[in-house]
Amino acid sequence: MDFNEELERRIIEADAFIRRYLPKEEGPAAAVAEAMNYSVLGGGKRLRPVMLLEMYHICGGADPEVVGPCAAAIEMIHSYSLVHDDLPAMDNDEYRRGRKSTHAMYGEAMGILAGDGLLNYAYETALLSLEKQCTPATARALGILARKAGIGGMVGGQVVDVASEGKQIPMETLEYIHENKTGAMIESALMTGAALAGASEEVLALAEQIGSDVGVAFQIRDDILDVTGDSAVLGKQVGSDEKNEKVTYVTLAGLEGAEAKVEELSRRAMKNVRRLPGDASFLAQLIASLINREK
Numbered sequence: 001m002d003f004n005e006e007l008e009r010r011i012i013e014a015d016a017f018i019r020r021y022l023p024k025e026e027g028p029a030a031a032v033a034e035a036m037n038y039s040v041l042g043g044g045k046r047l048r049p050v051m052l053l054e055m056y057h058i059c060g061g062a063d064p065e066v067v068g069p070c071a072a073a074i075e076m077i078h079s080y081s082l083v084h085d086d087l088p089a090m091d092n093d094e095y096r097r098g099r100k101s102t103h104a105m106y107g108e109a110m111g112i113l114a115g116d117g118l119l120n121y122a123y124e125t126a127l128l129s130l131e132k133q134c135t136p137a138t139a140r141a142l143g144i145l146a147r148k149a150g151i152g153g154m155v156g157g158q159v160v161d162v163a164s165e166g167k168q169i170p171m172e173t174l175e176y177i178h179e180n181k182t183g184a185m186i187e188s189a190l191m192t193g194a195a196l197a198g199a200s201e202e203v204l205a206l207a208e209q210i211g212s213d214v215g216v217a218f219q220i221r222d223d224i225l226d227v228t229g230d231s232a233v234l235g236k237q238v239g240s241d242e243k244n245e246k247v248t249y250v251t252l253a254g255l256e257g258a259e260a261k262v263e264e265l266s267r268r269a270m271k272n273v274r275r276l277p278g279d280a281s282f283l284a285q286l287i288a289s290l291i292n293r294e295k
Contacts, residue, residue: 003285007050010282014049014071017064021072021125023117035106035114036121040079043097048074048189051286055193055207058278066133070145070192073126077149078185080118081158087111090162119149129196141195148188157181164247171252175216178249183215203277210272210287217265217291223248224258225295266291 001009022040023033049071056067086093086101087108094104103111126145130138147153157180164173190207199207227250249258266288273284 003282003289006282007286007289010050010053011046014046014053014075017049017053017068017071018046018075021069021128023121031106032110032113032117035102035110036076036117038105039083039102039114039118040076042079042099044075044078046075047286047290048078048185051186051189051283052193054283054286055190056197058276058280058283059194059197059199059203060278061193061197063133066129066138067193067196069125069128069132070141070196073122073145074185074189074192076118076122076125077145077154080115080122081149081154081185083111083115083118085158087115133196135198137195137198141192144191144195145188148184148191153180153184153188157184166245167247169247174247174249174252178216178219179212182219183212186215186218187211199277206272206275210269213265213269213272214287214290217262217269220249220258220262220265221291221293223250224255224262225293226250227255262291 018040022037025033025037052071052074053067061067082096083102085091086096087103093101095101099105101111102114106114123142123146126142130142149155151159157177160173161177161181164177187208188211190211191204194203194207226248249261253261269287269291270284273280273287276283
């Protein structure tokens, strides 16, 4: 089985967990459950749950009833962040993945509530892992999942991103945004999977560093593709960052500097992947496909 076939199999596995744990569209709150499910089932590559599941297996985990709820929960958290990003107060996007965004489909108030519902329901779902495996390792995994999504992670990165709009920011600020807005939830996926399997402190530190490097490299690749990409391949117009006067890694370090940074981060990530305790060949291929993508 080649990489793409294996990736598709893993995506189907992750999607099955997600669908299993979605809220039922019934009772007085049926309307918000419908909007929540619309948001989660709107497409996407399921990269975070795929990574979480893979790291769990790499570290010796074998119980789907333990890992499944957290795999679903991390996708719910990711989906909530997109729902809120699309709101009029944020990016004001009417479309997401080729169809109407949640607030455009259900109204702004329901969009806010759907995002709120997904974030809270994610933790309800993740706690099912603790019911199945009530150990300090599971409690630690849930703490990582919550912390990386909060003000010290994804939300913190979003805050700084919003505060930086229209400003000429230094590299230090841009790297903070990339590391937290994008990198934190990739760190969360890898660390949560490892923690659920009872991984050591050393492995958790490796997972965090790999996630950070992949997240930042992924975002820098986005910056590069906005300059060098093909609109037909990307499915969107290139040059939007320059048009919108947005500070990117390319504007601060130049195209060669951005490419060099991606290469540096990629090398370090791959070196650390090779230090993981189990067979990490699929994870290495997945990381390479993300960092070297053309769209």
